[in-house]
Amino acid sequence: MxxxxxxxxxxxxxxxxxxxxxxxxxxxxxxxxxxxxxxxxxxxxxxxxxxxxxxxxxxxxxxxxxxxxxxxxxxxxxxxxxxxxxxxxxxxxxxxxxxxxxxxxxxxxxxxxxxxxxxxxxxxxxxxxxxxxxxxxxxxxxxxxxxxxxxxxxxxxxxxxxxxxxxxxxxxxxxxxxxKTMPASVTAATGMDAITHAVESYISNMATPMTEYNSLKGLNILYNNIRTAVHNGSDMDAREQMMLGCVITGFGFSNANLGLVHGIAHTLSAHFGLAHGMANATVLPYVMEFNAESCPEKMVELAKDIDLPLTGNMDEDKYALANALKDLTKDLGIKTLSEQGIQEKDFDMLAEDVLKEPVLGFNPRQNITKEQVIEILKKAF
CATH class of the missing domain: 3.40.50.1970 (Rossmann fold)
Incomplete structure (x- = not known):
């Protein structure tokens, strides 16, 4: 092939x-x-x-x-x-x-x-x-x-x-x-955007060995430097590593494409003007939790890539990445949907439009329903 x-x-x-x-x-x-x-x-x-x-x-x-x-x-x-x-x-x-x-x-x-x-x-x-x-x-x-x-x-x-x-x-x-002039909030949101690219491209149903290599390498660099870049913006070594991770990840996702996280983020930006990186970061952990059912082995590989502690039990370990991302977004001050002005009454309309997003075709878990999208939005609320 x-x-x-x-x-x-x-x-x-x-x-x-x-x-x-x-x-x-x-x-x-x-x-x-x-x-x-x-x-x-x-x-x-x-x-x-x-x-x-x-x-x-x-x-x-x-x-x-x-x-x-x-x-x-x-x-x-x-x-x-x-x-x-x-x-x-x-x-x-x-x-x-x-x-x-x-x-x-x-x-x-x-x-x-x-x-x-x-x-x-x-x-x-x-x-x-x-x-x-x-x-x-x-x-x-x-x-x-x-x-x-x-x-x-x-x-x-x-x-x-x-x-x-x-x-x-x-x-x-x-x-x-x-x-180096980026404020911490922008460093966090854009850095999480890059992490989203790494994760979504790795589990994409269009991924290949060459894209997977770039996605894993990019994630490793980004995950291990984003906290320093956000909390100590004057650390130019961390800034340089974040830029390097971003470039490497770009090689992967521009060939493998993305998935449901971006489908939701695009819809949030279109209707409410949410900054793209922040929109991705807000829903990323919960989409990864949702996708874990369809690609548990890849979820474990991502967790291993960033040295997360694993139990050896696939049913538990497939959620390790999602749980780590929840901790990371909290540590970086990523805002919830409610903190960004989204209301629960908007969920039905948003979910309907998310299902129209072409990028969903690359998501590892298919046949996504409106109810499932609403459940993800509720978790990110």
Whole structure:
């Protein structure tokens, strides 16, 4: 049996990596670059540092700094108009998943006709896109190395994805120095997002030996460093390890896909604007508890990967990971659904929409019912 494992990005990793940006821009022959980031990146002084490096490449610079969490179709279209007017032929995306996803989506519209909503699904992008240099400022989404864009369709009130290998950034500059300004709450939420990617991709029914290797290695690095990164944000060794774990995990999940945790998180973000990482973290332990029935051996392997104590009894050990994740989310201050403003009266509507999520097709436990989703939401409440 054969399987495909796709890796594209040219990665410059480590402290001081940002100094390579002018060289990368020149190597790609970019003349008119759009730099995309949000106001948080600007307030942290990161955008100024990146723009200083961009200017060394002697290019025309257009800035789009209106990125919002969970970017919408409308925001993509707005940025695309500006990019086309400036004849942009390359992008530098600075920030978390929202900034990088927005840049990916705008890049699609530079060389492909129509509206961005027309490209939802898999392999819908027909024409090659421009060079995109991704500079992550969080260690969580892995958007810098994946072939996925997640957007909000405000008319349909859904969070949908575009999956196409053409979307993967051509270059990544992963400099952990840019993560040290993240507050503890963001470090926790984005770090738990990465852990979710590792766990869900490992148990995905699309997993292969190559994706499983990356998922396990990524989880080990992330789990053993997230507490230090959250509780002592000045520890740059822990910050660097979190970024490394995020990249490694990204190789796994971009090939194996994800599951029910992301199905629930997408729905929570679409209806209530919950930050993606926080939404994942809130429900992760309870989805893993639910999935344990379908993949007990893999649950035990995940537990062994992070050296959890086991009894040798499969019926007990298959829940070891879920229980450890409950302790971890509590230790990191991850908010419950009620603390994030979700009400029990919303559960029925949310559960119905969760069942429409395509990502559920990759979940190890199938034939999920609305009642089962509601039970998970109640546990996370």
């Amino acid at each position: 054969s399987y495909n494992f796709f890796v594209k990005s040219d990665i410059e990793f480590g402290r001081g990596a940002a100094e390579k940006l002018p060289e990368v821009i020149k190597a790609n022959g970019i003349k008119n670059v759009m730099v995309i980031y949000d106001q948080g990146v600007k307030a942290a002084g990161i955008s100024e540092k990146v723009l200083d490096q961009v200017k060394k490449a002697d290019v025309n610079v257009t800035v789009f700094d209106k990125v919002l969490p969970n970017p919408s179709n409308e925001l993509v279209e707005e940025a695309a108009v500006i990019a086309k007017e400036a004849n942009v032929d390359g992008f530098v995306a600075v920030g978390g998943g929202s900034s990088i996803d927005l840049a990916k989506a705008v890049n699609v519209l530079m060389t492909n006709p129509g509206k961005i909503g027309e490209y939802g699904g898999m392999n819908m992008v027909k024409n090659p896109v421009h060079p995109l240099i991704a500079i992550p400022t969080t260690a969580g989404t892995s958007s810098e190395i994946t072939n996925v864009v997640a957007l909000i369709d405000t008319e349909k009130v859904i969070k949908y994805v575009i999956i196409d290998n053409k979307l993967t950034p051509s270059h990544v500059i992963a400099d952990p120095e840019f993560t």
